Amino acid sequence: MPTAIEIFKHLPKKNCGECKNPTCLAFAMQLANNKAKLDDCPYLSDAGRNALASSSAPPIRLVRVGSGKNVVDMGDETELYRHDKRFFHPTALALRVNDMMSADELGKKLGHARSLRFERVGQVLKLDMIEAECRSGDATKFASFVQSVASMTDWPLVLRCKDASIMNAAVAVVKDRRPLLHGADESNVKEMAAVAKGASCPLVLCSADLGRLADLVEMARKEGVEDLVLDPMPATMKESLERCTVIRRSAIRKTFRGLGFPIYLSTPATQEGTLMALTAVMKYGSLLSFDELPSAQALPLMVLRQNIYTDPQVPIQVKADLYPVNNPGPDAPILFTTNFSLTYFTVLSDIEKSKVPVWLQVIDTEGLSVLTSYSAGKLTAEAVQKALLASNAKERTTKGVLIIPGMVARMSVKLNEATGLKIVVGPKESSGIPKFLRSMNG
Amino acid sequence: MAEVPVPKEKWTGSIGEMELGCTEAGGGSRATVTVGGNKGLPFLSFEDGPRRKIALAGSVSDSLEDVPQAIRAVFGEDVNDAVSWAKAWKAKGADMICLHLTSTNPEERNASTESAADTVAAVMKAVDLPLIVYGSGHEEKDAKVMEKVGERAKGERLLLGKAEEGGYKSVAAAGMANGHAVIGFSNLDINLAKQIVILLTDYGVGKKDVVIDPLMAALGMGLEYSYSVNERIRIAALAGDAMLQVPMICDCTPAWKAREVTDEVPNAGETAERAIWWEGTTALAALLSGADILVLGHPDAMTLARKAISGLGGED
Numbered sequence: 001m002p003t004a005i006e007i008f009k010h011l012p013k014k015n016c017g018e019c020k021n022p023t024c025l026a027f028a029m030q031l032a033n034n035k036a037k038l039d040d041c042p043y044l045s046d047a048g049r050n051a052l053a054s055s056s057a058p059p060i061r062l063v064r065v066g067s068g069k070n071v072v073d074m075g076d077e078t079e080l081y082r083h084d085k086r087f088f089h090p091t092a093l094a095l096r097v098n099d100m101m102s103a104d105e106l107g108k109k110l111g112h113a114r115s116l117r118f119e120r121v122g123q124v125l126k127l128d129m130i131e132a133e134c135r136s137g138d139a140t141k142f143a144s145f146v147q148s149v150a151s152m153t154d155w156p157l158v159l160r161c162k163d164a165s166i167m168n169a170a171v172a173v174v175k176d177r178r179p180l181l182h183g184a185d186e187s188n189v190k191e192m193a194a195v196a197k198g199a200s201c202p203l204v205l206c207s208a209d210l211g212r213l214a215d216l217v218e219m220a221r222k223e224g225v226e227d228l229v230l231d232p233m234p235a236t237m238k239e240s241l242e243r244c245t246v247i248r249r250s251a252i253r254k255t256f257r258g259l260g261f262p263i264y265l266s267t268p269a270t271q272e273g274t275l276m277a278l279t280a281v282m283k284y285g286s287l288l289s290f291d292e293l294p295s296a297q298a299l300p301l302m303v304l305r306q307n308i309y310t311d312p313q314v315p316i317q318v319k320a321d322l323y324p325v326n327n328p329g330p331d332a333p334i335l336f337t338t339n340f341s342l343t344y345f346t347v348l349s350d351i352e353k354s355k356v357p358v359w360l361q362v363i364d365t366e367g368l369s370v371l372t373s374y375s376a377g378k379l380t381a382e383a384v385q386k387a388l389l390a391s392n393a394k395e396r397t398t399k400g401v402l403i404i405p406g407m408v409a410r411m412s413v414k415l416n417e418a419t420g421l422k423i424v425v426g427p428k429e430s431s432g433i434p435k436f437l438r439s440m441n442g
Numbered sequence: 443m444a445e446v447p448v449p450k451e452k453w454t455g456s457i458g459e460m461e462l463g464c465t466e467a468g469g470g471s472r473a474t475v476t477v478g479g480n481k482g483l484p485f486l487s488f489e490d491g492p493r494r495k496i497a498l499a500g501s502v503s504d505s506l507e508d509v510p511q512a513i514r515a516v517f518g519e520d521v522n523d524a525v526s527w528a529k530a531w532k533a534k535g536a537d538m539i540c541l542h543l544t545s546t547n548p549e550e551r552n553a554s555t556e557s558a559a560d561t562v563a564a565v566m567k568a569v570d571l572p573l574i575v576y577g578s579g580h581e582e583k584d585a586k587v588m589e590k591v592g593e594r595a596k597g598e599r600l601l602l603g604k605a606e607e608g609g610y611k612s613v614a615a616a617g618m619a620n621g622h623a624v625i626g627f628s629n630l631d632i633n634l635a636k637q638i639v640i641l642l643t644d645y646g647v648g649k650k651d652v653v654i655d656p657l658m659a660a661l662g663m664g665l666e667y668s669y670s671v672n673e674r675i676r677i678a679a680l681a682g683d684a685m686l687q688v689p690m691i692c693d694c695t696p697a698w699k700a701r702e703v704t705d706e707v708p709n710a711g712e713t714a715e716r717a718i719w720w721e722g723t724t725a726l727a728a729l730l731s732g733a734d735i736l737v738l739g740h741p742d743a744m745t746l747a748r749k750a751i752s753g754l755g756g757e758d
């Protein structure tokens with residue numbers, strides 16, 4: 001939002017009060033604080049409305065690729081640093097296939113793309129898009145290739161081709177999937193923009209020079225395309241970090257509209273390329289496209305994305321409750337842990353490994369790990385007793401045993417007093433749980 | 443052509459520059475490294491003129507309780523002896539050695555302070571790189587170990603770890619008496635990071651002799667907390683907070699505690715390769731959020747860190 005003074009310039013200055021503010025200036029101040037709507041003033045001119053509507057647009061445009069349930073949203077970020085609030089739209093990852101591949105190669109690569117799917121701390125980490133590239137230079141061939149990729153997958157698509165007429169033929173087959181078109185540069189921007197406009201698809205603009213990139217934005221908008229994505233074409237990690245930073249900062253700090261769009265990067269299939277991709281997850285990349293994405297590198301990349309895009313105010317948590325694991329009966333012991341997702345899922349998987357039936361009581365520690373919540377005074381004997389009462393745990397089992405994390409062995413006495421249960425100190429690391437539980441059982 | 447507004451931040455502060463190690467000319471017997479000195483956020487050449495200098499330290503322990511299997515495997519026999527291990531790191535291109543005197547832990551081997559100092563002396567004799575030295579993490583014993591080690595290495599300008607809010611005086615004293623720098627450790631919190639620097643400097647340690655360790659949490663293990671705490675520390679320092687204008691050390695070896703580094707994970711490739719990227723990714727997050735010294739466990743992760751630094755235009 002612009003400042004109150006900038007807004008005031010566009011208001012009718014009648015001071016009539018119909019907006020429920022005594023003066024136009026007071027109304028401008030409300031608008032600047034997002035406490036009023038433009039429509040509240042019945043006398044605003046069209047010119048004024050347009051000027052204000054566009055200057056109050058978010059500094060980085062939200063661009064949606066795909067259709068129906070299969071969509072990827074990018075952009076609409078408001079921060080330079082995640083600690084200032086949070087980053088909103090996790091960097092999307094795309095794998096590239098091309099129309100010179102055999103059916104067999106294509107099938108294999110799509111299979112690999114599907115296999116890049118992991119569950120971690122209760123969330124699914126996966127690849128987001130497929131990029132279909134034209135290497136044949138043949139419009140019919142590319143269109144039928146795109147058709148077959150589309151029929152084999154649900155993913156939102158990127159179409160990559162420099163020739164507008166070839167692109168046009170391919171877009172025609174998958175128009176309703178709203179693919180992202182890559183891309184326009186100085187040589188073809190008019191023609192590509194016409195294709196994007198005709199099919200209402202978002203368009204990537206490519207230039208290694210940020211000034212020219214802003215020019216391309218201007219040209220594409222003149223042709224009527226607003227959903228734009230920027231490809232600053234870095235060749236090195238340094239260029240990638242610096243260009244992405246300049247784009248993000250000028251959009252957010254200077255409200256520079258010319259670069260207020262999500263960023264696309266194509267990363268080389270080398271170690272440097274993967275390092276570039278990791279850098280872009282931390283520093284402002286919206287969509288990364290890979291020629292190859294080896295499995296052993298995909299997981300660290302996706303976990304980094306999961307970490308960086310976590311809301312700094314809210315750790316990933318699970319519901320505090322009593323969870324039966326491995327079909328426990330009344331003679332199974334109770335174990336407790338915290339509701340921090342990382343802690344809970346680590347412990348859960350080790351208990352499952354043991355195959356020993358137990359009741360797992362999760363304590364609400366506001367999403368903190370065992371030692372962190374203990375140090376912060378949130379994991380107390382009273383909190384454990386309260387949780388056990390709330391979940392009726394002690395009525396579900398007659399065993400009378402509570403197994404506690406080894407890291408908080410020092411809570412034993414207090415826990416025994418508070419809960420009346422026999423306290424058994426478990427191992428410090430949950431990897432020790434299977435052995436520990438099996439030995440307890442006999 | 444459209445003019446792009448140059449979004450430079452107007453920083454008023456800079457990170458202090460520090461030399462570690464000491465050459466013969468200065469009365470020591472080893473190479474030096476210079477860290478810090480930055481005037482802008484990491485690797486942005488439009489903000490910070492001179493290139494960035496980062497030191498990569500190879501981790502060595504004098505007993506193997508905490509050493510992951512994969513690291514034992516890559517160094518082979520060399521892990522059984524701190525001297526050979528340090529030599530192996532030098533051959534693999536480390537800028538510094540980070541020596542953990544874990545054998546001194548009274549709850550395990552309880553090696554004497556004398557033998558710990560001997561180990562340090564032997565490593566110093568065999569390898570002429572600047573040295574970071576940690577005890578075993580046992581507060582009372584570490585105080586004695588550091589006193590002895592500090593004395594024995596007088597004039598070599600080691601970096602001694604680690605001074606914590608609860609008991610920083612002995613490490614600080616060992617540093618001050620013998621010309622070493624010290625690591626001020628704090629727990630993932632910008633205010634605590636500042637607090638330990640204040641405590642150390644009030645006690646008499648020069649600001650030019652302090653490196654902060656804000657605790658680097660590994661990928662998947664709270665990395666996001668560290669990334670943001672480090673970044674906030676750097677921004678506050680550049681914006682003028684004098685007590686945070688010291689170099690930062692990030693130990694990336696906790697990456698080896700993540701289960702993805704040791705367990706098979708379906709569809710996630712070879713565990714060995716994934717593990718290298720786990721530590722390498724942790725290192726990259728440390729670099730981009732402001733680290734000046736990285737401690738690394740695996741040589742291939744060091745190679746990744748090295749590639750990242752040169753790819754980002756830092757000196758190597």
Ligand code: B12
Nearest residue numbers: 337343368369370371372375376405426429430630631664
């Ligand atoms: C990330 C982190 C934070 C994050 C919070 C992350 C979170 N959501 O919990 C933040 C930055 C907020 C934080 C803050 C603090 N932290 Co902190 N933090 C860490 C760190 C780096 C990782 C914690 C973690 O995620 N561990 C991973 C999880 C999975 O571990 P876990 O919950 O313990 O679970 C394991 C075991 O306990 C066991 N287990 C779990 N449940 C069960 C159940 C049974 C039955 C069994 C048998 C086993 C078992 O299995 C799990 C896997 O092995 C650790 C250091 C470290 N490397 O461990 C310090 C650490 C836990 N923090 C510590 C401290 C002191 C604090 C603060 C008090 C300091 C401060 N800055 O004020 C604050 C308190 C927070 C507050 N005031 O609200 C200390 C605790 C000291 C101690 N020994 O008691 C630690 C150990 C760091 C240190 N070395 O000093 N912290």
Ligand code: SF4
Nearest residue numbers: 015016017019024041
């Ligand atoms: S309704 Fe419009 S013209 Fe009237 S006071 Fe409000 S802003 Fe001014």
